[in-house]
Amino acid sequence: MKPIYLDNNATTQVAPEVVEEMLPYFSQFYGNPSSMHTFGGNVAMKIKEARAKVADLIGAQAEEIVFTSCGTESDSTAIWAALRANPGKRHVITSNVEHPAVKNLCEYLARNGYRVSYVPVDKKGLLDVDALYSKLDDETAIVTLMWANNETGVIFPVEKVAERVRKRGAVFHTDAVQAVGKLPIHMGENEIAMLSLSGHKLHAPKGVGALYIRKGTKFAPFLLGGHQEHGRRGGTENVAAIVGLGKAAELAAAKMEEENTRVKALRDRLESGLIQAIPNAIVNGDLEKRLPNTSSIAFEFVEGESILLMLDEFGICASSGSACTSGSLEPSHVLRAMDVPFTAAHGSIRFSLSVYNTEEEIDLVIEKLPPIINRLRKMSPFWNQPAGVCRTTV
Numbered sequence: 289m290k291p292i293y294l295d296n297n298a299t300t301q302v303a304p305e306v307v308e309e310m311l312p313y314f315s316q317f318y319g320n321p322s323s324m325h326t327f328g329g330n331v332a333m334k335i336k337e338a339r340a341k342v343a344d345l346i347g348a349q350a351e352e353i354v355f356t357s358c359g360t361e362s363d364s365t366a367i368w369a370a371l372r373a374n375p376g377k378r379h380v381i382t383s384n385v386e387h388p389a390v391k392n393l394c395e396y397l398a399r400n401g402y403r404v405s406y407v408p409v410d411k412k413g414l415l416d417v418d419a420l421y422s423k424l425d426d427e428t429a430i431v432t433l434m435w436a437n438n439e440t441g442v443i444f445p446v447e448k449v450a451e452r453v454r455k456r457g458a459v460f461h462t463d464a465v466q467a468v469g470k471l472p473i474h475m476g477e478n479e480i481a482m483l484s485l486s487g488h489k490l491h492a493p494k495g496v497g498a499l500y501i502r503k504g505t506k507f508a509p510f511l512l513g514g515h516q517e518h519g520r521r522g523g524t525e526n527v528a529a530i531v532g533l534g535k536a537a538e539l540a541a542a543k544m545e546e547e548n549t550r551v552k553a554l555r556d557r558l559e560s561g562l563i564q565a566i567p568n569a570i571v572n573g574d575l576e577k578r579l580p581n582t583s584s585i586a587f588e589f590v591e592g593e594s595i596l597l598m599l600d601e602f603g604i605c606a607s608s609g610s611a612c613t614s615g616s617l618e619p620s621h622v623l624r625a626m627d628v629p630f631t632a633a634h635g636s637i638r639f640s641l642s643v644y645n646t647e648e649e650i651d652l653v654i655e656k657l658p659p660i661i662n663r664l665r666k667m668s669p670f671w672n673q674p675a676g677v678c679r680t681t682v
């Protein structure tokens with residue numbers, strides 16, 4: 289059975305065009321791009337082409353792109369680079385809704401002699417920009433903020449903030465893993481110093497990412513080794529995956545319009561269909577400042593994990609909170625930061641679409657999910673009780 293895949297913020301299908309572009313780089317063109325011979329040199333040329341395509345997608349220059357193994361590596365590289373390049377500064381500012389790739393590193397830093405300040409969000413998941421500005425000081429080495437939230441899709445005004453941060457003498461990094469390919473990005477028109485992206489979120493394979501480093505940004509490599517990536521990331525390149533990321537970037541640029549019209553319309557159809565059919569269903573996060581493909585919906589008084597299991601019986605794939613944190617029954621730190629009540633956070637499901645989704649798939653979810661919620665609510669000890677009863681259980 290072909291799944292109805294609505295979990296594209298967790299990972300995406302590798303585009304068939306991407307697979308096709310990659311295959312010869314396993315079996316035919318397997319040379320090492322650092323080799324002196326033409327066989328290796330041709331591979332280096334293909335990497336150069338991929339670098340230009342990734343740069344084009346975000347309006348950057350090719351020399352500003354460093355290939356990495358994933359979004360997490362890009363995030364770690366950026367944060368450590370800013371700290372190592374500015375050893376006198378030991379203050380980091382971030383938000384309290386970051387992906388674990390940033391959150392866990394910041395928590396490590398806080399345990400190891402750095403001062404970390406967390407900027408709150410409001411009930412819609414929007415960043416408290418003034419709180420951020422008030423935390424900037426002479427010791428601030430880096431401000432790291434996600435461009436778009438992986439759970440709710442809520443967008444932060446990173447371009448605006450970056451300008452202020454640079455003027456205050458700190459480095460601004462954005463984790464744009466969920467934004468790249470979904471939102472237009474023009475690095476030539478903003479002051480963001482570093483930006484992370486990940487291949488598997490935009491129809492390239494897993495195991496490849498990139499870090500944008502603005503020319504002139506003080507940098508210290510995370511992986512010390514060979515001279516690859518102009519000494520900014522040692523290690524023989526994951527050639528086939530880099531070639532795939534280049535092709536995926538080209539496709540994403542061509543499909544950006546579709547993402548923001550057809551995919552967005554499908555997302556809205558799903559959201560309104562479910563909200564009309566299911567009482568006590570509430571969208572988490574700001575309705576406007578949001579990725580076009582993401583909808584996080586709280587089905588109050590039921591367990592998200594139970595919903596997922598029952599959807600799974602119909603081949604429908606979604607996620608409760610972040611895919612990286614599901615497996616634990618703790619309500620997501622993102623929804624907690626937004627002050628979503630416990631009984632709503634627990635019943636929250638994230639649907640994340642892609643250009644491969646169809647109207648028929650969406651209509652099937654709108655048909656199958658309401659009876660599932662109905663069944664689960666009949667079993668729920670919280671359903672039909674006065675709201676106050678369950679909201680005090682936290």
Ligand code: PLP
Nearest residue numbers: 358359360387389438465466486
């Ligand atoms: N940052 C965000 C916002 C993400 O959504 C993810 C993955 O879910 C990551 C970072 C980590 O990316 P990767 O899985 O490529 O390490």
